Amino acid sequence: MDLPPEPRRKLDGAGQAAPPQQAAREEAPADLLSAIASALEHGQQKKLLSLCRQALDQGYSPDDILSKGMVKGMSDLGDAFSANRAFVPEMLIAARCMTAAMELLKPHMAASGHEPVGSACLGTVQGDMHDIGKNLVKIMMEGSGIQVIDLGVDVSPQQFIDAAQQHHCGIIACSSLLTTTMQGMRQVVELARARGIRDQVKIMVGGAPISQAFCDEIGADAYTPDAGTAARTAVALLRALKHSL
Numbered sequence: 001m002d003l004p005p006e007p008r009r010k011l012d013g014a015g016q017a018a019p020p021q022q023a024a025r026e027e028a029p030a031d032l033l034s035a036i037a038s039a040l041e042h043g044q045q046k047k048l049l050s051l052c053r054q055a056l057d058q059g060y061s062p063d064d065i066l067s068k069g070m071v072k073g074m075s076d077l078g079d080a081f082s083a084n085r086a087f088v089p090e091m092l093i094a095a096r097c098m099t100a101a102m103e104l105l106k107p108h109m110a111a112s113g114h115e116p117v118g119s120a121c122l123g124t125v126q127g128d129m130h131d132i133g134k135n136l137v138k139i140m141m142e143g144s145g146i147q148v149i150d151l152g153v154d155v156s157p158q159q160f161i162d163a164a165q166q167h168h169c170g171i172i173a174c175s176s177l178l179t180t181t182m183q184g185m186r187q188v189v190e191l192a193r194a195r196g197i198r199d200q201v202k203i204m205v206g207g208a209p210i211s212q213a214f215c216d217e218i219g220a221d222a223y224t225p226d227a228g229t230a231a232r233t234a235v236a237l238l239r240a241l242k243h244s245l
């Protein structure tokens, strides 16, 4: 017999602490990073920011705070959403918390002092409003010395190609979180070919449903699984492009 879905903790209007009797039932987090994951998952913005400050003070790297703390919390929330234990408003609140915490971490991540290496236009593909991963890619690319033209979300293939031509970008970087929107990346590759700029621009793809196999299938240049790898790959591609032009 199917068990009913486990109820999730309710958020108050500001995405803050849960009712005390429910909160008390929750297990105490094992360490700071799992406390961060849990605060993000439950939309507790004040608590999240305070834990992030604590983690920075204790010498945790911004990378670990992000990937082992916040991204883990988001991923747990995604699992809860899949199991009908969390809903769109909770995802929105968590997204707002993550954006606020990223602002806090940004100065610690983007302090680079790298030489400018070139420019990239970056956006989330048409029909897709998810921008947290894209914003992380932006922070990491800028921290690596790349000038990023941020096209935002719901970006059409035409907008990607127009921006690349207008700003002389060596890279077009597309993010997608939905299986229903990822085909937009194929259209970006096809339009770059049709406009005759395919050999002047490298097309990078990423986001949860994207894989190396999909990248190969649509003829894009690089798939990377996370923002840090995306930034490192972008630097290498821009340097190679400079040599070949």
Ligand code: B1M
Pocket: 071, 074, 075, 076, 077, 078, 079, 081, 082, 088, 089, 091, 092, 094, 095, 127, 128, 129, 130, 131, 132, 133, 134, 136, 137, 173, 174, 175, 176, 177, 178, 179, 180, 204, 205, 206, 207, 208, 209, 224, 225, 226, 227, 228, 230
């Ligand atoms: Co949505 N959502 N969502 N959502 N959401 C997912 C993606 C989902 C997996 C949840 C689930 O079902 N478990 C599911 C997609 C299912 C699918 O397609 N297979 C889903 C769905 C279904 C939906 C809606 C359709 C829900 C609805 O309305 N019924 C709707 C779609 C709206 C639309 O876009 N048209 C929707 C809406 C939303 C919110 C608006 C509420 C909110 C987004 C807010 C925002 O972004 N400002 C939201 C959220 C928060 C999520 C989850 C919970 C978290 C996404 C996230 O920010 N993760 C997500 C579940 C999950 O991911 N487990 C889910 C953290 C972020 C750091 O990770 O973006 O993957 P990510 O980025 C990673 C890598 O992927 C990579 O780097 C980052 C890490 O370093 N990366 C790149 C990303 N882009 C890259 C580009 C690169 C390289 C690497 O190179 C260019």
